[in-house]
Amino acid sequence: MNISNKLEGKRLPVDLVLSNAKVYTRRGIVEAGLAIDNGRIFRIAKETNLPQASTKLDLRGCVVLPGLIDMHVHLRDQQFAYKEDFFTGTSAAAAGGVTLTVDMPNNKPVTMSSKSLRERMKLAEKRIIVNVAFYSAFPATLGEIPSIVEEGAVGFKLFLSQRIGGLDIEDNDVLLRAFNKAGEMNVPVAVHAEDKEILENIKNKMKQAERNDMNAYLEVHPPNAEMKAIQRIIQLVKESKVRVHFCHISSAAGLNAFLAVKKMGFSVTCEVTPHHLFLSHEHLKRCRTTALVHPPLRTKRDVKALWNALTRGLIDTIASDHAPHTIEEKEDKSIWDVKPGIPGLETMLPLLLTQVNEGTLALSDLVKMTSEKPAEIFSLKDRGSLDEGCLADLVVVDVHRKHKIDSSRFLSKAKYSPFDGWKVKGKPIKTFVNGQLVMDEGEIVAKPGTGQIVVWKNCSH
Known part of the structure; x- marks a missing residue:
């Protein structure tokens, strides 16, 4: 009935x-x-x-339209409340037509246990304007994964560019066990795919050479760091039954690595962000550190590759990667101390609607990538579409x-x-x-x- x-x-x-x-x-x-x-x-x-x-x-x-489900949002609060809090972040979401945000775990304290998740949820429920779901980082003790999911986490976030959470991210055996545990609970694992070793090696060389320029920053985050991290995770996907979601794919090299395994039928999805779709190296020259993000803005060729995949239906979701900081943190004199990230909740939908108006993007594809597919990834059967009963x-x-x-x-x-x-x-x-x-x-x-x-x-x- x-x-x-x-x-x-x-x-x-x-x-x-x-x-x-x-x-x-x-x-x-x-x-x-x-x-x-x-x-x-x-x-x-x-x-x-x-x-x-x-x-x-x-x-x-x-x-x-169906309210947007933004799969990649940093709502901050707690000890990062000076950057953003649950009220201001979800107010920004509401202003941007986003009705559900999925919060990332790299907070202070890091969300990585049932206790830290419970505390975060308790704080949020009194302050939020739109609906909020939560990722957790992996705990040090993998046996805690079921209790974190039972507490309410809709997925786990794995950062490969730096250690956030309890896992040794350089140990494939540990990652495989974590993936298998997440797979048993049937929750997705979202991955920030940049290879830590590549980033650190180049960064050390740049610092030794006393480089402090935007080109040095770009050299530290090459496309092959994204590609290598994706290929590494794909090997683990082949050995496990976990569903993996690749966050903010930014380069043609990373995209091709993802599409290769997608065509094989493995359970992988990906997202792109508006800033990687609309901005490139040229904007870094003009906007300077305001536009500094991880992974970085890429070349026009990379932007073209993302759009080509998107219009062919090969991109699963679009997410804002809303990552607010203070203006002082964005304007640090040392490029290595500038905080990466931009606010994106209030700009995502207007930017995409502009492309709909220009005929570059079909409205049906916009809805699919910002509402329908995110709801499917998180098994939200009564969200993401305008149907009677939803x-x-x-x-x-x-x-x-x-x-x-x-x-x-x-x-x-x-x-x-x-x-x-x-x-x-x-x-x-x-x-x-x-x-x-x-x-x-x-x-x-x-x-x-x-x-x-x-x-x-x-x-x-």
Whole structure:
């Protein structure tokens, strides 16, 4: 029995009707309205077939999309609250049309045990505006993996560029055992694929030569460091039954290594970020350390390779890698001390909608890579699409609205961006989380704690 039948006997009206909309469905865009009740989509239908509602909003022909599920977000808080906290980070998400963020574990303290995860969840549930799920780093004792998943982690994050968490990342036997444990729990492992040995060897040479320039930084992070790390993980995937998700693939070399194993049918997925899709070495010269990220911006040839794969349907997801820092941390005089990362939650959707308007990106592909596929990776059966019975996580976009990106108006604490001043076309104007309006025309209209903690197997705390 579907939800419409279950609720048919309840006393009308429903909680909310969104009328005069263009609703994105798996069949394409339909001119219709949505009825929302008890946090879920009750009905999608023509106006005359919608039930009466306690509240009705006229969307004036705007497009309704599934809320974005951003698989790669650093919400900070705790001892990094000076960079970002759960309220400001999820406010930024709401402003960008993101209704579920998946938080990374490289926090202070590192999220790497059921205790540290529980503490982080407890702090978050009082502050979040949108829904939040959590990665954990691997613990030192692999026997703790089941308890971390039972506590609610939706996956594990493995950094190959530096040690974060309890594993010796240079020991393949240890990694294989960790992968097998994660595979037994059926949770994905997300990997930052840059080879630590390559990075450290070149970095030491640069420091000995007293290099402190952007080209030195780029030389420390060559494409073959990404390629080698991906190839190493692929060997472990072949020996285990784990599902691996490669984060922020940035180079043609890394992409080709990934696609080679994808074609063999192994359970691997990947993401690309907007900054690797839209920026290259040339922007580093102009934006300097503001645009410094790990892995770094690449050549125009690499950018072209990513777009080519994306338009051919070979890229699984797009994620922001929202990584906020203070402006002082971004402008350190030593290039080796500059903190890598940029805020991306508020720019991702406008940048992608601009490509839809220009005909470079199909709207169906945008939805697939930012909502449908992330929901599939995390087994979130009632999120990621606008179907009757699904949770009412959605974003209303004015696809024709032109505006300039202005980082000074970000809701994130990080008020800088390499996209500052970019002209974009398409803007999220309302965001609904679990059926509740949380963002209206760039303003947060919900209280902290409105979002829910999403845990493995789609349970909520």
